[in-house]
Amino acid sequence: FEPGRLQQEVDTLTKQIQTIREKFNNEFDSIKDNYYKALADGVLHSKSYNEDDIHTLQQTIQILSVYSALQDDINKNLNKFSLSGLLSKLVGGYKKGDKHYTWHEFFTLLDECRNTIIHIKIQIIAAYREFIWYSEAQYLRYRDRWNIISFRDILKDMHRALSRGTDSRLAIRVRERFKAALIDEFQDTDPLQYSIFTTIFKKKGYTLYIIGDPKQAIYSFRGADVFAYIKARASADNIYTLTKSFRSTPALSLAINYIFSRINNPFVFKEIQYHPVESQIQDSCFGKDALEIWFIKQDDINDKSISVGLARKIIARNIAREIQNIVNGSYVINGKALQYSDIAILVRKHHEAELVQDVLRQCGINSVLYSRQSVFTTPEVWELLHVLEAIINPSSTSAVKRALATSLFGYSGNDIIQMEQQGSLDTIKMQCAAYLDVWKLKGFIVMLQRLLHDDAIVKKKNDDTVAKRLLQYNDGEGVITNILHCAEILADTERQKKLDPVALVEWLKKAMYVEAQSQEQELRLESDANAVKIVTIHASKGLEYPVVFCPYLFDVSSLDEIFVFHDSADNNYKTHVSFNFSENNAEEKALLFPDNDYKAFEFTAKCELLAESLRIAYVAITRAKFRCYIGWGNINRTKTSALRYLFHYNNGTIEHFINGINRSTDELLKDLKLIEHESGGVISVKPIHDEILLSQETIQPIYHQPQHIKKLEKPVEPGWQLTSYTSLSYRREDEKSDEVQIPVIIKEEVKEQSIFTFPAGSIPGLCIHKIFETIDFDADTNTISQAVSDALKRYNINSVWADIVTTMVHNVLKVPLQSNFVSLSSIHANKRRHELEFYYPVEKLDSKRLVQLFNEHSLFTMKYASALEELSFADISGFMHGYIDMVFEHDNAYYIVDWKSNLLGTSLKDYHRSLLQDAIASHLYFLQYTIYTVAIHRYLQLMLGKTYSYEKNFGGVFYIFVRGVDASRGCEYGIFYDKPDAVLISKLDKLLGGITI
Numbered sequence: 001f002e003p004g005r006l007q008q009e010v011d012t013l014t015k016q017i018q019t020i021r022e023k024f025n026n027e028f029d030s031i032k033d034n035y036y037k038a039l040a041d042g043v044l045h046s047k048s049y050n051e052d053d054i055h056t057l058q059q060t061i062q063i064l065s066v067y068s069a070l071q072d073d074i075n076k077n078l079n080k081f082s083l084s085g086l087l088s089k090l091v092g093g094y095k096k097g098d099k100h101y102t103w104h105e106f107f108t109l110l111d112e113c114r115n116t117i118i119h120i121k122i123q124i125i126a127a128y129r130e131f132i133w134y135s136e137a138q139y140l141r142y143r144d145r146w147n148i149i150s151f152r153d154i155l156k157d158m159h160r161a162l163s164r165g166t167d168s169r170l171a172i173r174v175r176e177r178f179k180a181a182l183i184d185e186f187q188d189t190d191p192l193q194y195s196i197f198t199t200i201f202k203k204k205g206y207t208l209y210i211i212g213d214p215k216q217a218i219y220s221f222r223g224a225d226v227f228a229y230i231k232a233r234a235s236a237d238n239i240y241t242l243t244k245s246f247r248s249t250p251a252l253s254l255a256i257n258y259i260f261s262r263i264n265n266p267f268v269f270k271e272i273q274y275h276p277v278e279s280q281i282q283d284s285c286f287g288k289d290a291l292e293i294w295f296i297k298q299d300d301i302n303d304k305s306i307s308v309g310l311a312r313k314i315i316a317r318n319i320a321r322e323i324q325n326i327v328n329g330s331y332v333i334n335g336k337a338l339q340y341s342d343i344a345i346l347v348r349k350h351h352e353a354e355l356v357q358d359v360l361r362q363c364g365i366n367s368v369l370y371s372r373q374s375v376f377t378t379p380e381v382w383e384l385l386h387v388l389e390a391i392i393n394p395s396s397t398s399a400v401k402r403a404l405a406t407s408l409f410g411y412s413g414n415d416i417i418q419m420e421q422q423g424s425l426d427t428i429k430m431q432c433a434a435y436l437d438v439w440k441l442k443g444f445i446v447m448l449q450r451l452l453h454d455d456a457i458v459k460k461k462n463d464d465t466v467a468k469r470l471l472q473y474n475d476g477e478g479v480i481t482n483i484l485h486c487a488e489i490l491a492d493t494e495r496q497k498k499l500d501p502v503a504l505v506e507w508l509k510k511a512m513y514v515e516a517q518s519q520e521q522e523l524r525l526e527s528d529a530n531a532v533k534i535v536t537i538h539a540s541k542g543l544e545y546p547v548v549f550c551p552y553l554f555d556v557s558s559l560d561e562i563f564v565f566h567d568s569a570d571n572n573y574k575t576h577v578s579f580n581f582s583e584n585n586a587e588e589k590a591l592l593f594p595d596n597d598y599k600a601f602e603f604t605a606k607c608e609l610l611a612e613s614l615r616i617a618y619v620a621i622t623r624a625k626f627r628c629y630i631g632w633g634n635i636n637r638t639k640t641s642a643l644r645y646l647f648h649y650n651n652g653t654i655e656h657f658i659n660g661i662n663r664s665t666d667e668l669l670k671d672l673k674l675i676e677h678e679s680g681g682v683i684s685v686k687p688i689h690d691e692i693l694l695s696q697e698t699i700q701p702i703y704h705q706p707q708h709i710k711k712l713e714k715p716v717e718p719g720w721q722l723t724s725y726t727s728l729s730y731r732r733e734d735e736k737s738d739e740v741q742i743p744v745i746i747k748e749e750v751k752e753q754s755i756f757t758f759p760a761g762s763i764p765g766l767c768i769h770k771i772f773e774t775i776d777f778d779a780d781t782n783t784i785s786q787a788v789s790d791a792l793k794r795y796n797i798n799s800v801w802a803d804i805v806t807t808m809v810h811n812v813l814k815v816p817l818q819s820n821f822v823s824l825s826s827i828h829a830n831k832r833r834h835e836l837e838f839y840y841p842v843e844k845l846d847s848k849r850l851v852q853l854f855n856e857h858s859l860f861t862m863k864y865a866s867a868l869e870e871l872s873f874a875d876i877s878g879f880m881h882g883y884i885d886m887v888f889e890h891d892n893a894y895y896i897v898d899w900k901s902n903l904l905g906t907s908l909k910d911y912h913r914s915l916l917q918d919a920i921a922s923h924l925y926f927l928q929y930t931i932y933t934v935a936i937h938r939y940l941q942l943m944l945g946k947t948y949s950y951e952k953n954f955g956g957v958f959y960i961f962v963r964g965v966d967a968s969r970g971c972e973y974g975i976f977y978d979k980p981d982a983v984l985i986s987k988l989d990k991l992l993g994g995i996t997i
Contacts, residue, residue, distance in 0.1 A: 911964020
């Protein structure tokens, strides 16, 4: 990569584009006439060029720039009209050289421009390669600096530790503990893991057992490498093959044996062969034809192929019809009638699953979709967001209208207009305000349960509640499941991050827009008691189902823009990476691959894609126990599919197959009929047509009520969990009353504006926290004022408070925190950390032992003791989690700061130091800062090691009640300070660690 050369090429391209645009605009008529004459004289291939193309060229020139020239569609048009592109499409005597045509010089300019673009692309590819090296080095620095490690890092570090081979210290230590290792599912590992285990155990007297099935290696997207298994198998001393099947019936086993044994290399590579298996279970009620191949036969299409999209729909409709037939038939499995839950539909892609589920839903067939899609992407969660936005902002007419229009409440546009005209929107707003009060007092989950089972807002119809209304939809159970799933995530987030309603809704918005995937956000199943299972093939691996539909095994994977392939030379299977070049990029290929190696690389990569598709097909088909259905037909873009290979490959050259073989519908059917005949009847071929689906009223779903439900006698142990100050301080009396009155709106007298009349509550509190989190403590007045204004606007607080809040911020920053101590304005940014999140392990903790420890300590007053008596929680094991507003360091001592916006009174005297202890006790803040202190204590022990001293290195805790701070009155007002006794912290640390004290 040469940055200087790249810049030079870009400058050249800029000038060329300017010249091309001027030439085209000034001489358009002559360019057009020259092109049209070439068409009229039969110079160009008529299928490649026509008169309308000149308008495409005109649009291309209009938007041509350095950046657009690198886009595929623009580049394609430039290539087409460049002189070399035109010359490649000559016909007749012009192609043979007998005739000559004079082209306008404009087309030569396009050729020069095209060559410059090619050289720029070459530099970009070089930059990609250099970036990969650079990013690897930068990642290592970042990893070491921040003490993070990934699973891949662990493997690399372990491999590095074994660099001296079998005599490495690590290898010796492992062998001291283990004489043998057994690795299951080895086909899903990679060369690095294989190298680690062979280095350790490839020594006389030690054994490495490798168990795996290369035919089921389908996780390449996760880094699994089937070639590691092939290499391991080749170097094994002994090889054993399992030849008995305990999953499929004899008929289905014979069908699978025939399909994968009829060609020489059923998985492309000779190293992966199929070994016939013998079934060890009895035949089923489905009879002899255990594998049914559906072939789409459209009478009105004749011999033409059909589109992939149409094929998917036809097969999905036939699946619905077949499911109804077999469920309503006389099929019995294990003494019970066949149910929906005995059936699985296996797909490769989520959009295929959604199509099938939609068709089943139309027929009233109950189904569940096993999906890794985030619950935050579902329509019902977006509607829930609109409802929550109305609740946190009940005065907003637009927000309330959006909420009413959702399926949760069910109002139409006309309904909402009428409500607005009649003035009944105010009642809805008051109800939203009531829900907000429940949310603040009881938490999100209590509020949502009230909302779902309430009829206060929902459009009335037969005494509907929100939940009843949602359940009336065909997929109502799934909608409710997704809403409750989202609610659970929000409740956990609310508890762990201490978020108030506004902040929680903001968190939800970010999660929905960013789509941050985690396992807890994956869609959950609705009731799967009796429902058809729709599963991705990758998720089905290792499972079995009585009846399996494999509708879409004909999909063909295309090479990625950057593809991976393996070099089989010397049986080393080294991994390589290449860019994918289309036919329009012949020049780039020629420059990068002067020896024409790219064609071989591309062929190898396509073979590997086909091989993986065959393995995926094998996994899907072998999930079936009694019967399997496969969808097939003369379908577009399936010439190199797994099914074309399995059913129609005649053991010719693989090169011939990869290039694509044209076969007519009749020829494909003839091949299938031969398969049906040679299989001895275990495989049947059935032509299918486009089914007309019956309505839900005609086809009734079958539900079986569960009977003899056992009662759970033994209580379930809570197990490990995350806990925090908030969950510990939850009071029992909070559960006593579930009544929340709808607030009555009354006119308040206008009060004099001061920091004591500044709005109270969680939203203003969040605003104040955000101000102190973002400002520079030594900033000037204008900068602080701007930060305050921005924060007020963000939290929808009237800007009239800006000056008062700015004064408050100045007071907090300028006042000495203690007599003869520093102010916050003197604490530099690199000496403090905001919103410090912590986790630390808790072995076992119960409220009685915690209360006993606090009461035994003389530091705590009677007020604290009486507050602690109200503390009650179940035994906890797991992790303590929390966020500390700020930690700063001064003179080698670390201090905790917590911002408090509590309204304790309407005058400065209410915030005197002597009165702050009441607030500390009533809110159990002393428990909060003691937990925080243990976190800092443990952290400093870890970071400072033996030099750490609690007395020396921990300075104490400042709880700053910001309304009561006045810089002119000193630290006597608004600032609570404490430094918990070292003995108490030591005992609490041991108590949390499960040590008896």
